[in-house]
Amino acid sequence: MSFRPRIAVLFALLIAPAVISLGWSFLGRARDDAGELMFYCAAGMRHPVDEIVQRYEEEHGVRVRVEYGGSNDLLSRIQAAQVGDLFLAGDDSYTRLAREKGLAAETIPVATMRPVIAVPKGNPKKVRGVADLLRGDVRTALGNPDQAAVGKTARALLEDSGHWSDVESRIRRDGVFTATVNDIANAVKIGSVDAGVVWDTTVAQYPELEAIRTPELDAGTARIEISVLTSSERPTAALRFARYLTARDKGLEVFREKHFETVEGDQWVETPQLVFYIGSVNRGAVQPVIDRFQRREGVEVFTNYNGCGILTADMRLIRDQKLTGFPDTYMACDVHYLNVVREQFQEARNVSDTEIVIAVAKGNPKGIRTLADLTRPGVRVVIGEPSQCTIGVLTVNLLRAEGLEQELLKVGGNVVARKPSSAMLVPDVTTGAADAALAFATDTRAESDKLDVIRIESRAVKAIQPFAIARSSDHKELSRRLYRAISEARGDFEKAGFHFRGGDEPAAPGAAPAAPTIRSEAP
Secondary structure (H helix, E strand, O other): OOHHHHHHHHHOOOOOOOOOOOOOOOOOOOOOOOOOOEEEEEEHHHHHHHHHHHHHHHHHEEEEEEEEEHHHHHHHHHHHHHOOOEOOOOOHHHHHHHHHOOOOOEEEEEEEEEEEEEEEEOOOOOOHHHHHHHOOOOEEEEEEEOOOOOOHHHHHHHHHHOHHHHHHHHHHHHHHEEEHHHHHHHHHHOOOOHHHHHHHEHHHHOOOOEEEOOOHHHHOEEEEEEEEEEOOOHHHHHHHHHHOOOOOHHHHHHHHHHOOEEOOOOOOOOOOOEEEEEHHHHHHHHHHHHHHHHHOOOOOEEOOOOOOHHHHHHHHHHHHHHOOOOOOOEEOOOOOHHHHOOEEEEEEEEEEEEEEEEEEOOOOOOOOOOOHHHHOOOOOOEEEEOOHHHHHHHHHHHHHHHOOOHHHHHHOOOEEEEEHHHOOHHHHHOOOOEEEEEEEEHHHHOOOOEEEEEEEEHHHHHHEEEEEEEEEOHHHHHHHHHHHHHOOOHHHHHHOOEEEEEEEEEEOOOOOOOOOOOOOOOO
C-alpha cells in the first residue's frame, strides 16, 4: 500500500490554516515462533479445511495439526485439555458457548449452511419432506444433538415444527444417531439408511447423494466461525492462520469451491495495514488499545489524529481525486463529523462521550463561574475553529443554544484564538496565552495540576464519539476486531475521562451538516 506517498500528495494539495500533525503509530510486524498450531475442526468442514491447511503449510512453512470431530465433543475436549490454538465449530452456538466458558477469544465468520434431507441419487424412496421420515419403509440417520451441530440444529427446528418427538421415536426404533455429519452422509451413501439430515454443503461433497429441502429445515441457518482459543500460546500465529482461512482470495475461495455460502472476507495480506483516522480527543483512550491490538494480531495500524474537519476534508479529497489511502476506520470526536462522510462508512456505533467545559488557570484568577462570564471585558478566550474540528462546531452550537453566540464571537470580542484541534486549546491556558478555553473535559485531565475545570449547565455540551468502518475497506473483518477491542476497553476510556458507552447503540444517522461559521474576522 503506497500510503506515505499519498500523504505527500495530500500535503501539497490540502491548504490548512495550521500545520496538520499526523500522529503515526507504527509497530513492526509481530513475529512469534509459530511452531505447530493445534486446530479443532468440526468434521463437516473436513473437505475444505484439509485443502486449506495443506496450502498454508506449503506457503508459510507452519505445521497445522487438525483434530476433527463433532462440535460438542471438540468443545468438551478443549475445556478438559485447556490446550490448542483454534476451533472451527459446525455452527455459531458452539462458538458462543466457547466464549461464555472463557475458552475462545477472537472469532471470525466463515460461511453459512442450511440443513437438508440427504437421499441417494434418484431418491429411490421418494422422500419429499419431514413427514416421509416417519414412514415405516424409511430408515433415517440424524446427528446426535448432544454431539453434532447438525443434530442440535435439526432438533431445534423439528421441535419448532412439532415433528421432533415422532422423528426421534422413529429413529430410535430402526434408524441411527451419529456423532458427525460425515457419518450421516456415509450411511446414506452406502445404503445403511435411506435418508439423513445433513448440511447442504455436505451433500455437495457427495456425488452419490442429492438434497431435499423442506420448509421445516429451511427455517434454520448455521453460521460457521473460527475462533482463536484463550489457551493458545501463539495467538499471533493462530490469528494469522485464521485470517488466511477467512480471506476471500485464500481459504474462502476453497470453501466456495466446495459449495459453501461464504461471507465477504478480507483480502489476504500476511501483515495487513489498517489506516485509522481518529479525532484528536480520542487519542488518550484509543492509542493503548491500538498498541495491544497490533502486538496480538501482528498487524500495522497507521493512525492519523487530527481535528475532524481536517480529517473529513482529507477523506473527501482522497475520494474526489481517486487517491489511495482512504481510511479503513474512523472514530470521530462527535457524530456531527461522522455525518459529514456518512455515505462512505458503515456499522457506526457510539463508543463514548465527553462534554465541553471551561478550562481556566489553577485558582481561577478571573473568577469565571458561568459561560456568560466569558463575555466580561478583559477575559481572553480560546475556542476551536468550527471548519476544522468538532469542538469548534459544538462550541458554536452551545453558544447559540445559550444565546451568547453574537456577544462572545463578535468582531473585536473576547475570542483571541481559534484552534484546528481540541488538543491545542488547553495549552493556551496553561501557558497564560488565554484566560479560558472551551475544551473537552477529557483534554483537561493531563494538566489537572495546572487547571480548574468549570462545568457548564446545558444540554448542548455533550459530544458522542462514534466508530465506523469504511465501505471501501479490504479489511472489514480486521476492522471489526479492532472495534471489538475498543468497545471492550472500558478501563482505558474511563482512565482518559470519558463516559464509556461500549458500542451498545448505533450512531444515529443524520444529514451531512454544514459547520457553523463564526461571524467575525480572525483576531
